[in-house]
Amino acid sequence: MKYTSNDSPFFLSTILAGIGAIVSLVLLIVVDVLGLLVNQRDPGQPTFFSIVLALVFLGSAGITWRALSKSDPGLSPYERLISAGRFVSIVSFGLVVSSFFLPDDLGHPWGVMGFILAYPFAAAAVILLIRQLYWVDTLVLLRRTSYTSRVRKYVLPVMALLVLLGILWPGSSTLQITVVSVAGGLLFFLFGAISGVSWIIALTRKQKWRAFGLACLASINGWVLFGIVIGSNAVQAALRAFIPGVDYVVALVVICSTMVFGRLAFSLLLTLPSAGIIDRQVSEKNSLSIMGSILTGVxxxxxxxxxxxxxxxxxxxxxxxxxxxxxxxxxxxxxxxxxxxxxxxxxxxxxxxxxxxxxxxxxxxxxxxxxxxxxxxxxxxxxxxxxxxxxxxxxxxxxxxxxxxxxxxxxxxxxxxxxxxxxxxxxxxxxxxxxxxxxxxxLLRRERYERELFLAREIQQKLLPRNYTVPDGFEVAGYTSPAFEVGGDYYDVVTLKNNRCCLLIGDVSGKGMSAAMYTAELKGVVLAAASESNSPSELLCRINRAMYGSLDRQIFITLGAMEIDSESNTVRLARAGHNPFLIRSRSGTMFVAPKGIGVGLVGSAVFDKALEMREVELVPGDVCVMYTDGINEAINEEQVEYGNERLEQIIGQTRQESSADFILGAIVRDAAEFGGGAPQHDDMTLLVVNRTGYGKLSEQYQEREVANAL
Amino acid sequence: MSNFILDQRTVEGAEILYLKGFLDAHTAPQLEAAIGGLVQNGKYSIVVNFRDLDYISSAGLGVFMVFIEDIRDQQGDIKLVGMKPKVFTVFDLLGFPMLFDILDSEEDALSKFQTA
Structure with a gap:
C-alpha cells in the first residue's frame, strides 16, 4: 500500500468514492422504484440510465474497498491463504444465510419491499465476489511466473471489457460471449493456481492442518453458494435486476475460487503424511541458521x-x-x-x-x-x-x-x-x-588492564621532576626507563631546608605495579622530609623513619642522595643501600660508597647509626653519576653482565668539557648497544651531575697560550 | 624453571639450606616457603649456604627480612655463609653485614650458634 490514511489526497478520494457509491446505489434504487411505481416497469429489464448508475456504484465501491483494505507485501503465502480462506468462508456463509431472507416470489410481479431487500443484497454480493476474485488473484500470484503475469496483463482486461459489453447490451448472443470469455479467462487462472502450490510443502504440520481446514470450508461454502445462485429464483432475479447478466459472473467466480481452494485442500491433504519429516527438516534447517547467527554474535x-x-x-x-x-x-x-x-x-x-x-x-x-x-x-x-x-x-x-x-x-x-x-x-x-x-x-579484560597500565605509566611519568633548578656551575641530566609499563625506579631533585639542592635516586625492590605504587608513596615522603632536612643523611633518616613499618617486610628501597654546595664546590653524599656514586675527576674515576642500610629494612635506631655521609669536592669538569642496578646488572643475549667496570670505562672516556646530557647519552647508548636485542629485565635509571665551567677554563688557558705565543 | 635448586640438611641442631643457581623474583617464593616451613616447625637456628648461588636479586634479599624478626624473637637467627664475592657485594651494598652474620663457612655459623 503506497498511501497511508494520513495522506490527505488519499483520504479525500476515498471519502468521495464512498459517498459516490452510496449516492449511486440510492439513486439506482430510487430510479428503479419510481420506474416500478410510475411506469410499472419490471426491474428485470433495466434502462440504460440504471445500468450506468449500477456501474458507477461498482466502480466507486471498488475504489473505496481497495483503499480501505490493507495488503502487506511481506505476508507469506501461508498468511495470505489463511486470510483469503477465512474471508471466502465468511462471505459465502453470509450470502447463503442472507439469501434465505429474500422473498421467493421476488420476480413476478416485483413488490416494493422485495425490491428494496434485493438491491442491497445484490450490491453486497457483487462487491464481495469481486473482492473474492481479487483474493484468488493474490493466491495465484503467490508464485509469480511469466505465465501468471501474462494472464493478468492481457486476459484480465479482455475479460473485464467483455463483461462490460454483456452488461450494457444484454441479449442472449452477448451473454454467451460474456460467459465463454469469463470462463476461458478463469481457466487460465485456474491453471496458474493449480500449477504453483509447491510452497505448501514447507508448511509445518500444524499450519497444514489449519490451511487444509480453511480450504475445505471455503470450497464447500463455495459449492453451496454456487447452488444457490444457480438454483434460487430470488437470488437470480435480484442479481439480474441489479446488473443484467451478473449472476453468471458471480457463479463463475464462485466456481473458480472453489476450485482453487479445492485444489489447495487436495494438495495439502497429500502433503500431510510427510509433514512430520518436513517439519523436522525445516526446524533443523532453521536451527542451523540460528546457530550460525549465534556463532557470529558477541x-x-x-x-x-x-x-x-x-x-x-x-x-x-x-x-x-x-x-x-x-x-x-x-x-x-x-x-x-x-x-x-x-x-x-x-x-x-x-x-x-x-x-x-x-x-x-x-x-x-x-x-x-x-x-x-x-x-x-x-x-x-x-x-x-x-x-x-x-x-x-x-x-x-x-x-x-x-x-x-x-x-x-x-x-x-x-x-x-x-x-x-x-x-x-x-x-x-x-x-x-x-x-x-x-x-x-x-581480550576485553586484557584491554582494560592495558588501559590502566597506560594510565599508571602516565601518572608515574608525572612523578619525575620537571622545571627544577640547580645551582650555577652545576648541570643535571636524568633518565629512567622501566622494564615494564611501570617500574620501581625513582629520581628527584629537591630543595633542602638549608635551600641547597639535593638529588635523589632510588630503587624499590621488586618490579612492576607493586614497586610503582611504592614509588608514589616515596615521592610524597621525600617532598615532606626534604623541607625538614639540612643534609642528605638527615633526609634519608627521615625517609626511613616515615617508611619503615609501612612497607611489607620483604620490600625495601635503596636510595642515594647528593647535596650540592655550590659555595664550597663540594657535594655531600649519603647512601641507603644504593649503588655507589661514580665520580670522574682529573685524577680518574672512583666509586664512593658511604655506609648505609636500605630504607625499610631496620628501624631508625640501627639505620641512623649506620648511615655515613661523605663530602667530595667537584671542580669544573668533574662528574658524579648515580645509577640503579638496571644499568650495571643489565644482561645481554650472551648472558654477560654490563658491569661496573664497563660503566667506569665509558664515563672515563668522556671529555671534561662534555655536558651532563652528553655523558648521559653516551651511557644510555652504550648500554643499549651492549644489550643488543636482549629484553630489558630491570628498570634503568641514571642521574648525571656535571660541574660546568671547564670549557671556560680551557678558553682562558688557550687565550693565555695565544698571548704567550705572540 | 629449574635454574634454582634448594637443598636442606640438619646438622647439630641447626637447619642448613643450600642455594644453587639464580635467586630472583621467580624463585624467591621457593626459599620463602622453605624458611617459612622451618619457622612453623619451631626450627629457629637456620644457616643459609650460598656456596653455589650465582645471582641474587632484590626479591631474593627480601626473603631474609620476612622472617628475621620472628626468628630473633625466638632467640634464633639466620646466618648467611659461603657467599661468592659477587653475591656478597649485593648484600654488602644494601648494608646486610650490619643486620646479619655473614660468615665464611658452615662451621663458623654452627659454632656461633653453640656459643650463643
Missing amino acids: EDLDNLIGRVLAVVTGVHNRSVAWIELAADGDGVPFAAHRGLTEPHFELVQHQSSLSAIAAPLRQPLYIEHLAEHPGLKDLYMQAHGFLQSLIIVPIELDSRRLGTLYVGHPQAFTFERESLMLFSSIAGTTSLAVQNNRLFDR
Whole structure:
C-alpha cells in the first residue's frame, strides 16, 4: 500500500468514492422504484440510465474497498491463504444465510419491499465476489511466473471489457460471449493456481492442518453458494435486476475460487503424511541458521547458552535440554537448562551415573529408553515423569572437551537417529561460540588492564621532576626507563631546608605495579622530609623513619642522595643501600660508597647509626653519576653482565668539557648497544651531575697560550 | 624453571639450606616457603649456604627480612655463609653485614650458634 490514511489526497478520494457509491446505489434504487411505481416497469429489464448508475456504484465501491483494505507485501503465502480462506468462508456463509431472507416470489410481479431487500443484497454480493476474485488473484500470484503475469496483463482486461459489453447490451448472443470469455479467462487462472502450490510443502504440520481446514470450508461454502445462485429464483432475479447478466459472473467466480481452494485442500491433504519429516527438516534447517547467527554474535555466556538451548529444544516438541561446561582456566564450571524445573535440573546435574557415561564420550550417544540402559536404572526411577529418552553430545573443540550437551524427552523412543547429526553439529558450533566468547572476554579484560597500565605509566611519568633548578656551575641530566609499563625506579631533585639542592635516586625492590605504587608513596615522603632536612643523611633518616613499618617486610628501597654546595664546590653524599656514586675527576674515576642500610629494612635506631655521609669536592669538569642496578646488572643475549667496570670505562672516556646530557647519552647508548636485542629485565635509571665551567677554563688557558705565543 | 635448586640438611641442631643457581623474583617464593616451613616447625637456628648461588636479586634479599624478626624473637637467627664475592657485594651494598652474620663457612655459623 503506497498511501497511508494520513495522506490527505488519499483520504479525500476515498471519502468521495464512498459517498459516490452510496449516492449511486440510492439513486439506482430510487430510479428503479419510481420506474416500478410510475411506469410499472419490471426491474428485470433495466434502462440504460440504471445500468450506468449500477456501474458507477461498482466502480466507486471498488475504489473505496481497495483503499480501505490493507495488503502487506511481506505476508507469506501461508498468511495470505489463511486470510483469503477465512474471508471466502465468511462471505459465502453470509450470502447463503442472507439469501434465505429474500422473498421467493421476488420476480413476478416485483413488490416494493422485495425490491428494496434485493438491491442491497445484490450490491453486497457483487462487491464481495469481486473482492473474492481479487483474493484468488493474490493466491495465484503467490508464485509469480511469466505465465501468471501474462494472464493478468492481457486476459484480465479482455475479460473485464467483455463483461462490460454483456452488461450494457444484454441479449442472449452477448451473454454467451460474456460467459465463454469469463470462463476461458478463469481457466487460465485456474491453471496458474493449480500449477504453483509447491510452497505448501514447507508448511509445518500444524499450519497444514489449519490451511487444509480453511480450504475445505471455503470450497464447500463455495459449492453451496454456487447452488444457490444457480438454483434460487430470488437470488437470480435480484442479481439480474441489479446488473443484467451478473449472476453468471458471480457463479463463475464462485466456481473458480472453489476450485482453487479445492485444489489447495487436495494438495495439502497429500502433503500431510510427510509433514512430520518436513517439519523436522525445516526446524533443523532453521536451527542451523540460528546457530550460525549465534556463532557470529558477541554476547555473554548466559545469553549464548540460553539461545543454543532454545534452538535445541525447538527441534522436538516437549523436549528438554541442558548444557554443562567445564571450568575455563581459573573460571568456574557453567551449567544451564531449558524446559526442566529447578529440582529436576538439580537431580540430573548431580547424577554421577550420567556424568560417568558422558565423560568418556567422543561421539553423540542416543539412549532410547533410560530403563534399558544398565547404568541409568536409578535415574529412570527418579526421572520417570520428565525424562525417558536422552541424547548425550560431547562439546569438543580440537579434541579438547569443553562440556556436554544433553537433550531429553519425557517419552521413550522419541528422537530419530538423524537428529544426532543435527545435535552434533549444534554442539560443534556451540564449542566455537563458547571459545569465541571466552577469547573475547579475555581480550576485553586484557584491554582494560592495558588501559590502566597506560594510565599508571602516565601518572608515574608525572612523578619525575620537571622545571627544577640547580645551582650555577652545576648541570643535571636524568633518565629512567622501566622494564615494564611501570617500574620501581625513582629520581628527584629537591630543595633542602638549608635551600641547597639535593638529588635523589632510588630503587624499590621488586618490579612492576607493586614497586610503582611504592614509588608514589616515596615521592610524597621525600617532598615532606626534604623541607625538614639540612643534609642528605638527615633526609634519608627521615625517609626511613616515615617508611619503615609501612612497607611489607620483604620490600625495601635503596636510595642515594647528593647535596650540592655550590659555595664550597663540594657535594655531600649519603647512601641507603644504593649503588655507589661514580665520580670522574682529573685524577680518574672512583666509586664512593658511604655506609648505609636500605630504607625499610631496620628501624631508625640501627639505620641512623649506620648511615655515613661523605663530602667530595667537584671542580669544573668533574662528574658524579648515580645509577640503579638496571644499568650495571643489565644482561645481554650472551648472558654477560654490563658491569661496573664497563660503566667506569665509558664515563672515563668522556671529555671534561662534555655536558651532563652528553655523558648521559653516551651511557644510555652504550648500554643499549651492549644489550643488543636482549629484553630489558630491570628498570634503568641514571642521574648525571656535571660541574660546568671547564670549557671556560680551557678558553682562558688557550687565550693565555695565544698571548704567550705572540 | 629449574635454574634454582634448594637443598636442606640438619646438622647439630641447626637447619642448613643450600642455594644453587639464580635467586630472583621467580624463585624467591621457593626459599620463602622453605624458611617459612622451618619457622612453623619451631626450627629457629637456620644457616643459609650460598656456596653455589650465582645471582641474587632484590626479591631474593627480601626473603631474609620476612622472617628475621620472628626468628630473633625466638632467640634464633639466620646466618648467611659461603657467599661468592659477587653475591656478597649485593648484600654488602644494601648494608646486610650490619643486620646479619655473614660468615665464611658452615662451621663458623654452627659454632656461633653453640656459643650463643
